[in-house]
Amino acid sequence: MKTVEPHVDARRMWRKFKSGAMMTAAVLATLLTLVPLFLVLGYLVKQGVNGINWAFFTRLPRPVGEPGGGMGNAVLGTLEVVGLASVLAVIVGVGTGIYLSEPGRNRSVANGVRFAADVLMGVPSIVVGIFVYAVVVRPMGGFSALAGAIALAVMMTPLVARTTEQALSMVPAELRESALALGIPRWRTSLSVVARTAARGITTGVLLALARIAGETAPLLFTAFGNQYWSTSLRRPIAALTVQVYTYAISPFEDWHRQAWAGALVLTAMVLVVEGVVRSISGRGLRTPR
Amino acid sequence: MAKIRLVRMSAYFGRTRALREINLDIPEFNVTAVIGPSGCGKSTLVRCINRMHETVKDARVEGDVLLDGENIYGPGVDPVQIRRRVGMVFQKPAPFPTMSIQDNVAVGLNLNGLALNRGERAEIVERSLRRAALWNEVKDDLGKPGTSLSGGQQQRLCIARALAVEPEVLLMDEPCSALDPISTAHIEELVLELKSQYTIVIVTHNMQQAARVSDFTAFLLGGVLIEFGDTKQIFTNPERQETEDYITGRFG
Numbered sequence: 370m371k372t373v374e375p376h377v378d379a380r381r382m383w384r385k386f387k388s389g390a391m392m393t394a395a396v397l398a399t400l401l402t403l404v405p406l407f408l409v410l411g412y413l414v415k416q417g418v419n420g421i422n423w424a425f426f427t428r429l430p431r432p433v434g435e436p437g438g439g440m441g442n443a444v445l446g447t448l449e450v451v452g453l454a455s456v457l458a459v460i461v462g463v464g465t466g467i468y469l470s471e472p473g474r475n476r477s478v479a480n481g482v483r484f485a486a487d488v489l490m491g492v493p494s495i496v497v498g499i500f501v502y503a504v505v506v507r508p509m510g511g512f513s514a515l516a517g518a519i520a521l522a523v524m525m526t527p528l529v530a531r532t533t534e535q536a537l538s539m540v541p542a543e544l545r546e547s548a549l550a551l552g553i554p555r556w557r558t559s560l561s562v563v564a565r566t567a568a569r570g571i572t573t574g575v576l577l578a579l580a581r582i583a584g585e586t587a588p589l590l591f592t593a594f595g596n597q598y599w600s601t602s603l604r605r606p607i608a609a610l611t612v613q614v615y616t617y618a619i620s621p622f623e624d625w626h627r628q629a630w631a632g633a634l635v636l637t638a639m640v641l642v643v644e645g646v647v648r649s650i651s652g653r654g655l656r657t658p659r
Numbered sequence: 660m661a662k663i664r665l666v667r668m669s670a671y672f673g674r675t676r677a678l679r680e681i682n683l684d685i686p687e688f689n690v691t692a693v694i695g696p697s698g699c700g701k702s703t704l705v706r707c708i709n710r711m712h713e714t715v716k717d718a719r720v721e722g723d724v725l726l727d728g729e730n731i732y733g734p735g736v737d738p739v740q741i742r743r744r745v746g747m748v749f750q751k752p753a754p755f756p757t758m759s760i761q762d763n764v765a766v767g768l769n770l771n772g773l774a775l776n777r778g779e780r781a782e783i784v785e786r787s788l789r790r791a792a793l794w795n796e797v798k799d800d801l802g803k804p805g806t807s808l809s810g811g812q813q814q815r816l817c818i819a820r821a822l823a824v825e826p827e828v829l830l831m832d833e834p835c836s837a838l839d840p841i842s843t844a845h846i847e848e849l850v851l852e853l854k855s856q857y858t859i860v861i862v863t864h865n866m867q868q869a870a871r872v873s874d875f876t877a878f879l880l881g882g883v884l885i886e887f888g889d890t891k892q893i894f895t896n897p898e899r900q901e902t903e904d905y906i907t908g909r910f911g
């Protein structure tokens with residue numbers, strides 16, 4: 370039998386104590402993070418759920434004082450603006466990401482693009498809104514859905530570009546080599562072999578970026594502006610949930626507050642659905658060989 | 660007759676020279692083994708023959724490589740066209756993970772923009788898989804992912820993929836080093852069968868393998884071609900002391 374020296378025993382106790390203390394601290398920190406999250410979600414559901422009914426999704430907003438009405442146009446507007454923004458951001462962003470991960474590219478150009486993307490990600494969203502106001506809204510002569518979509522796309526593109534680059538860099542170099550050695554041209558190799566292998570990672574990145582921008586209000590204030598009526602025209606102002614929630618929330622009317630809560634809940638639910646899709650995609654793991 | 664002819668060919672990575680003025684005639688419808696210690700430039704040598712060397716950043720080639728007498732580094736030669744004529748199999752089998760077995764085989768044809776109908780495609784897939792001695796094992800699972808196969812099967816799938824493009828030359832860079840003895844035997848048998856239709860260059864660290872499958876052997880050391888000749892002669896009666904030392908395992 371082994372005899373344990375007393376000081377060894379003491380040291381072990383001390384280690385156990387330290388481990389226990391750290392564990393407790395970690396659990397507390399986790400709770401501290403989760404509690405506000407659930408408080409926010411819980412409060413949102415409590416306040417918003419009353420305002421949610423069929424009319425909310427199908428009706429137009431009513432003037433103050435008239436009961437009923439909904440935010441159907443804003444739901445549709447959000448879908449349209451975010452959808453168009455995503456299309457633009459995917460085209461530009463995925464293309465940029467492919468370029469950045471291309472081994473043959475010019476290194477200093479790539480670093481410049483990367484730097485620009487990182488800076489753009491850090492620009493306050495209100496500034497993006499003002500920028501698009503200056504370069505799109507003014508020349509076009511008015512607020513428009515298109516301007517709103519462009520503003521959101523400006524925010525989304527760098528996110529998509531960087532996550533695409535990351536997803537592509539995880540594709541084993543052997544695949545690119547094998548494809549080139551088969552006499553497949555470089556651009557086809559990049560698109561049909563490398564990008565296709567990373568498709569899941571790219572999709573995940575796009576959806577996360579989409580979830581991020583779907584909740585933006587500031588870039589839409591001077592671009593899409595908002596609209597009290599049904600409109601899908603790209604050239605006219607369009608309603609969006611975020612803007613509508615903002616407008617209603619700062620109003621003094623009880624009815625509108627209720628609607629604002631409902632809008633916030635719907636918006637949050639839309640984002641959560643997207644996040645859920647992301648989880649189910651990336652949970653299955655990136656499909657790489659072995 | 661020499662299918663491939665290297666004429667004072669040197670290969671560089673940036674400013675370092677990995678191969679120095681190699682002169683080598685690779686005969687048609689034969690297997691040529693390239694042997695030598697690690698880092699001597701074997702992979703670089705074969706990658707110069709299908710213009711893959713230049714895909715590495717800052718890498719370049721000097722001198723000539725003649726394929727059927729025509730310089731593949733001549734002006735106006737498209738590397739993509741050369742790679743279709745000179746196929747390559749790598750050390751680590753890398754089937755495309757998003758593609759089924761049959762798509763892996765047909766990928767070279769599809770992505771090269773050849774318009775094939777379903778029947779022609781299936782025919783080429785079958786013929787390539789038969790030539791790679793894999794058909795019987797996968798004929799009922801052509802739709803399964805290529806990555807679902809064993810390592811040895813994956814390597815034969817990569818051979819089938821290379822053959823589907825109908826190359827004239829097949830470069831194999833240590834094709835068996837990731838495989839078990841049985842799969843290795845499979846591949847060796849295959850090499851012997853394929854040489855009636857293809858010119859094969861195989862890089863190997865395994866002396867027995869070189870002796871078993873090759874007709875000619877090139878021995879490289881430090882980026883220099885030390886000796887080239889008939890495999891039997893190289894292995895029984897080499898001319899150079901370095902060759903003998905390497906083959907008998909005294910270094911490397």
Ligand SMILES: Nc1ncnc2c1ncn2[C@@H]1O[C@H](COP(=O)(O)OP(=O)(O)OP(=O)(O)O)[C@@H](O)[C@H]1O
Nearest residue numbers: 672677695696697698699700701702703704715864
């Ligand atoms: N991408 C690269 N960049 C710079 N130098 C390289 C690169 N690849 C290879 N080299 C150098 O070129 C020389 C030859 O390398 P090569 O890969 O051809 O050797 P090898 O004979 O195939 O070795 P092994 O048997 O280990 O595969 C080595 O000295 C190596 O350091």
Ligand SMILES: [Mg+2]
Nearest residue numbers: 701702703832
């Ligand atoms: Mg090598």
